Amino acid sequence: MRDLLNAFILGIVEGLTEFLPISSTGHLILAGDLLEFAPPGRDVFYVAIQTGAMLAVVWEYRARFFRVDLQLWRNLAVAFVPAAVLGLAAAGFIKQYLFKPVPVALAFIIGGVVILLVDRGQRTSRVESTQAMSALDALKVGLAQCFALIPGTSRSGATIIGGMLFGLSRPAATEFSFFLAVPTLIAAGAYDSWKNRGLFYADEMGMWAVGLVMSFISAFLVIRWLIRYVASHDFRWFAWYRIAFGVVVLLTAYFGWVEWTVD
Numbered sequence: 001m002r003d004l005l006n007a008f009i010l011g012i013v014e015g016l017t018e019f020l021p022i023s024s025t026g027h028l029i030l031a032g033d034l035l036e037f038a039p040p041g042r043d044v045f046y047v048a049i050q051t052g053a054m055l056a057v058v059w060e061y062r063a064r065f066f067r068v069d070l071q072l073w074r075n076l077a078v079a080f081v082p083a084a085v086l087g088l089a090a091a092g093f094i095k096q097y098l099f100k101p102v103p104v105a106l107a108f109i110i111g112g113v114v115i116l117l118v119d120r121g122q123r124t125s126r127v128e129s130t131q132a133m134s135a136l137d138a139l140k141v142g143l144a145q146c147f148a149l150i151p152g153t154s155r156s157g158a159t160i161i162g163g164m165l166f167g168l169s170r171p172a173a174t175e176f177s178f179f180l181a182v183p184t185l186i187a188a189g190a191y192d193s194w195k196n197r198g199l200f201y202a203d204e205m206g207m208w209a210v211g212l213v214m215s216f217i218s219a220f221l222v223i224r225w226l227i228r229y230v231a232s233h234d235f236r237w238f239a240w241y242r243i244a245f246g247v248v249v250l251l252t253a254y255f256g257w258v259e260w261t262v263d
Contacts, residue, residue: 015218052215107152
């Protein structure tokens, strides 16, 4: 029952944070550490429940995904490749050294500072909608997504802020970040699940199902809210949240107020 409750909480955490520029992986690592969530396939669970968030995107934008939109699929394919290649090459290093609370906290702070520097004042946009994106625009966003391989950086943060740096409007960058989540999260979940298939146990399937369902529901609500929010707001409040959250984690680790598994 404790694992089911933890999966319920972590599924909500994943869905709420996946599409906000505050790092879902970072929140899952820290929340899981606080909950003392440590089943054999914990890290695989963190990746796999992202599938629920991905399905929320597919459902919300089903009209575009299920019609023949060759430009969209071309752009997604181009944007997907850089992080896929780099992720395969560096997966072992990332999981061994960076899936830990303190490195995640540092990435939170650095990412918050970057958002404050990039998303300030009025910006001139070259690309106002995802339909106007070229393959080169998609490649640039894909290169920005590579930074999200560092836990705590935020995949959505890297792609949205990267897209804005390269001339996309805030709504266009946000929407394309939603779309790019689909191939990225499918690939990450399938790769990790197959590689660690020995860690799947029949008596844990309920835990995985709970995490997926809660991830879908909470992500669906966030997607609906965020696309309206970015039409008239910037991301500075998310940046300050990231910085404050990272500082709190570092202080608790330094003074021993919280027993993080790794300093």
